Amino acid sequence: MRAQTFLFACLKDNFGVLLHDPQTGATASIDAPEAAPIEAALKKTGWQLTDILVTHHHDDHTAGIGALKAHHRCRVVAPRAEAQRIAHVDETVGEGDTVRIGSLEGRVLDTPGHTAGHISYFFPADKIAFVGDTLFSIGCGRVIEGDPQMMWNSLLKLRGLPDDARFYCGHEYTEANIRFAKTIEPNNKALAARAEEVATLVASGKPTIPATIGAEKAANPFLRADDADLAASLGLSGDPAWKVLAEIRQRKNRF
Ligand SMILES: [Zn+2]
Numbered sequence: 001m002r003a004q005t006f007l008f009a010c011l012k013d014n015f016g017v018l019l020h021d022p023q024t025g026a027t028a029s030i031d032a033p034e035a036a037p038i039e040a041a042l043k044k045t046g047w048q049l050t051d052i053l054v055t056h057h058h059d060d061h062t063a064g065i066g067a068l069k070a071h072h073r074c075r076v077v078a079p080r081a082e083a084q085r086i087a088h089v090d091e092t093v094g095e096g097d098t099v100r101i102g103s104l105e106g107r108v109l110d111t112p113g114h115t116a117g118h119i120s121y122f123f124p125a126d127k128i129a130f131v132g133d134t135l136f137s138i139g140c141g142r143v144i145e146g147d148p149q150m151m152w153n154s155l156l157k158l159r160g161l162p163d164d165a166r167f168y169c170g171h172e173y174t175e176a177n178i179r180f181a182k183t184i185e186p187n188n189k190a191l192a193a194r195a196e197e198v199a200t201l202v203a204s205g206k207p208t209i210p211a212t213i214g215a216e217k218a219a220n221p222f223l224r225a226d227d228a229d230l231a232a233s234l235g236l237s238g239d240p241a242w243k244v245l246a247e248i249r250q251r252k253n254r255f
Pocket residue numbers: 056058061114133
């Protein structure tokens with residue numbers, strides 16, 4: 001039986017998501033922005049929380065851990081490089097490690113840039129990735145603790161996942177990201193198509209994720225920083241992709 005997911009909104013614009021293994025009943029919360037909506041999601045699904053998979057140390061991804069752990073005695077898995085900054089951690093992981101949620105097997109990817117120790121989780125059998133604040137639909141995370149080169153390498157790693165892999169990110173930023181992306185690639189047809197799709201989803205009150213890596217590669221300018229035409233349009237022909245990424249990121253910060 002395949003993995004099941006349950007997606008919901010929390011805090012101002014965070015996503016919460018549960019990953020459930022129907023075979024064993026194991027259920028992981030990806031990050032823990034706040035306990036109450038996660039408890040509500042568990043109640044609604046009837047799933048029992050067994051694990052929390054943390055992507056990075058920011059408060060809006062970890063504030064709910066203490067209350068959830070006290071209530072469910074769940075295991076808390078967190079990035080090795082940030083374990084000191086996250087409370088209640090049971091297990092630390094890094095690149096290449098395997099995380100088991102019941103019978104589901106996830107692979108840990110180091111994806112630093114937003115924070116220095118940020119990790120993502122990829123479940124190959126179900127082709128589901130949890131990318132935290134590294135990749136957003138039509139955007140990428142702010143480069144806070146790392147540098148653009150680090151972020152570009154992380155984005156390349158995620159871009160290298162199968163085209164039909166679905167990814168869940170930490171925030172609902174898609175609409176705003178699209179408004180900005182159109183200033184970078186006004187003639188990108190894949191972006192225009194995504195904009196239409198997102199407008200329909202938002203109008204009916206639905207979340208804009210998960211998106212697939214394949215669709216994202218075509219429409220997200222942050223994943224396209226090595227595109228020669230894109231670089232040329234920014235006056236950066238011949239520059240390394242990470243410099244193009246840095247320029248796009250700076251423009252987004254000012255947008
Ligand atoms: Zn963050």
